[in-house]
Amino acid sequence: MEVSYDKESRKIVQAIERFARKHSLWVLAYGTGCGAIEVPPTMTSRYDAERFGIRGAATPRQADVLLITGYLSVKTLKRVIRTYEQMQDPKYVIGFGSCTINGGMYWDSYNTIKLLDMYIPVDVYINGCMPRPEAVISGFIELQKVIAEGKAEGARKYKENLDWYRANQQKIIHNWNMPDYNW
Amino acid sequence: MEVKLQVENEILDKIKHTFHSAEVSIPRKQRVEVKLRNDLIHPFLAYLKDTLGFKHLSHISTVDWLEENEIELVYIVMNYDNLVEVIAKIRLDREKPEIPTLREFWPQIETYEREIHEMYGVNFLGHGNLTDFILEDWEGIPPMRRDFDTVKYAKETYFNRPGREDAQDVRTTITKKSGEEIPELAKVYSVRHLE
Amino acid sequence: MDSSTWLKILGYIITPITAFVVGVTYGGIVRVITARVQNRFGPPITQNFWDIIKLYSKKTAVHHGLMQHWGPVFAITASVTSLFFIPVLKDSPLWLNNSFNGDIIFLLYMMVFGSLGMALGAGQTGNPNSAIGVARGLALMVGYEVPFVLALVAIMIQFKTTSIAELMAVQDGFSNWLIFQSPFAFIAAILAFLGMMHYAPFDVTFAPAEIASGPASEFGGKYLALMQTSGSIFTFAKLVLFTDIFLGGAGDLVTLIVKTFLLYMIPVLTGIVNPRYRTEQAITFFWKWPTVFGIIAILIVVL
Incomplete structure (x- = not known):
């Protein structure tokens, strides 16, 4: 059931929603890449990402941000897709490290993907091999800016172009035995 | 030098005495290299483990000899008492590499054998769990072979x-x-x- | 309707709102205190408000069955209902709520209801972590309910009343507080309170590092927001209950907030510096010293 609001009140609600989303990012760190080692210092006392409302989430259902820390092999990509589809809207993805951008040092590997945004939509990339915690926090602040502008539309893009994403995913995952999640 | 390699030489003598067809050499201190016939790897490792006290399996390594059309398996076992490592090498046919599993000697060998099966296509007979390990749904030639x-x-x-x-x-x-x-x-x- | 009825209805409206605001603010303060203890700067105090607003604004499209939707609703119903039967302020018709003769016994039942609802809801999600969390939570409840009930029974026998309002009337001076009148009951109750608040060392139920936040692991978005809201309200309700029974209640809101905050610091500061007990260790703990203190309290009163 769609509830119709008048434009002004909708605007105010949206502003509050965006402010809350921006200041409360619960992170699901997918830590199979080398970058997982940069996440603990980001969260703990030296760099303390909780200052910005960034907090770890225990399960995909509770998370807002999927942090892909480094390279993904075909096997882990399958799990990432499953995790991403279990997350609830609005959801964002941060690609972390060179490997998610262009393959990094695994550019000629037979088993790692080179371009993360062909398989799941990425809102913010953090480059570096590995990015230091300062860079990670600056990436999160960039994501906050994108959310405040209302441009973090990765999940919507994924839903609209699902066939294209599915074709790319099934090009490398041959044995597609995953359930369909009803978002 | 000869005096220092006393332990290694003792092991070498014992191996030579038991397995006549084995080529044994000592490349350096604390290291004994053995080249074996394929069918002897089972009794050889059993002999090393039970009689000579080589209780620790360090590793299995694999070499793809493309030019000679052979795949070489390298078993590295170690003795805790005198810290000598024995390197046992066997060569399998590259077209159809098959060897019985060694799970009854060292249960942890299962992981190595699964990886070698996946990366080089070596079939370990009687292993029982040679399913997908790191690569999922891999089709075509195994990725670590040199013609890949x-x-x-x-x-x-x-x-x-x-x-x-x-x-x-x-x-x-x-x-x-x-x-x-x-x-x-x-x-x-x-x-x-x-x- | 006369003015007292209207006052009562107004009380029903502002009590849960006050409980929510105070409970969530306490949560934010706890996060800052935890951060400072861990040598961090910590989030702003309003952080928990933004978290809850964000969770309410999330879309939720998970369906595991009817009880999954009802579980968080049961939890918040139990919290708000418990709150409605606790007199928040002394001798104030606006804040007296539904206090009646026998509300202590009613609360003993009502406070369990939310956990049972959550258990049913989490059980239906089919997540193994939820099932483990529920089992641990109910086991822990069996642990801390024993000393808690013993302490309350001791007090009920001592003052021959089952009404919180009458207990508050008894404590009409600093030296008449129940914490001084029946110290053994207070010790038993405060140790049970540590378990009730689910802070370390008694946080096996939600242990995020072990079982992925336990009963909540399959709940996201609005369900989690409902659970957090209910948690905040329930925290406040429990704090007010303990203040009413042991710390003489409060005549005005400022006194109430000072007393509840100091009381809240006991489980919080215990939790920050302690590791986690296993379930059986926690139950053993509750059935050992707090239970002994509770029995001593009853014996002193009876003999």
Whole structure:
């Protein structure tokens, strides 16, 4: 059931929603890449990402941000897709490290993907091999800016172009035995 | 020197005495290298483990001898008492590599054998759990064999970021941008031949 | 309707709102205190408000069955209902709520209801972590309910009343507080309170590092927001209950907030510096010293 609001009140609600989303990012760190080692210092006392409302989430259902820390092999990509589809809207993805951008040092590997945004939509990339915690926090602040502008539309893009994403995913995952999640 | 290698020589003598067909050598201190017939690896490792006290399996390594059409398995076992490592090498037919499993000696060997099965296509008879390990749904020749073209496969299977697919040399790009010239000496090292 | 009825209705409206605001603010302060203890700067105090607003604004499209939707609703119903039967302020018709003769016994039942609802809801999600969390939570409840009930029974026998309002009337001076009148009951109750608040060392139920936040692991978005809201309200309700029974209640809101905050610091500061007990260790703990203190309290009163 769609509830119709008048434009002004909708605007105010949206502003509050965006402010809350921006200041409360619960992170699901997918830590199979080398970058997982940069996440603990980001969260703990030296760099303390909780200052910005960034907090770890225990399960995909509770998370807002999927942090892909480094390279993904075909096997882990399958799990990432499953995790991403279990997350609830609005959801964002941060690609972390060179490997998610262009393959990094695994550019000629037979088993790692080179371009993360062909398989799941990425809102913010953090480059570096590995990015230091300062860079990670600056990436999160960039994501906050994108959310405040209302441009973090990765999940919507994924839903609209699902066939294209599915074709790319099934090009490398041959044995597609995953359930369909009803978002 | 001869005195120092006393332990190694004792082991060498014992192995030679038991397995006449084995080629045994001592490449350096605390190391004994044994080349075996395929069917002898089972009794040989049993002998090492039970009689000579080599209780620790360090590793199994694999070498693909493409030119000789053979695949070499290298078993490395160690003795805690005298810290000598024995390297046992066997050669399998590359077209149909098969060898009985060693799970009854060391249960942890299962993981090594699964990985070798996946990466080199060696079939371990009686293993019972040679399912997908790291690669899922892999089709075609195993990726660690030398006739597998990694770069070609990666380019065909995965998407590449434009500007990255030709594996540009970083130094050439930087010098082009800054207008410097590469010295003659360094040119040899700055050009990468991929194809 | 006369003015007292209207006052009562107004009380029903502002009590849960006050409980929510105070409970969530306490949560934010706890996060800052935890951060400072861990040598961090910590989030702003309003952080928990933004978290809850964000969770309410999330879309939720998970369906595991009817009880999954009802579980968080049961939890918040139990919290708000418990709150409605606790007199928040002394001798104030606006804040007296539904206090009646026998509300202590009613609360003993009502406070369990939310956990049972959550257990049913989490059980239906089918997540193994939820099932483990529910089992641990109910086991822990069996542990801390024993000393808690013993302490309350001791007090009920001592003052021959089952009404919180009458207990508050008894404590009409600093030296008459129940914490001084029946110290053994207070010790038993405060140790049970540590378990009730689910802070370390008694946080096996939600242990995020072990079982992925336990009963909540399959709940996201609005369900989690409902659970956090209910948690905040329930925290406040429990704090007010303990203040009413042991610390003489409060005549005005400022006193109430000072007393509840100091009381809240006991489980919080215990939790920050302690590791986690295993379930059986926690139950053993509750059935050992707090139970002994509770029995001593009853014996002193009876003999």
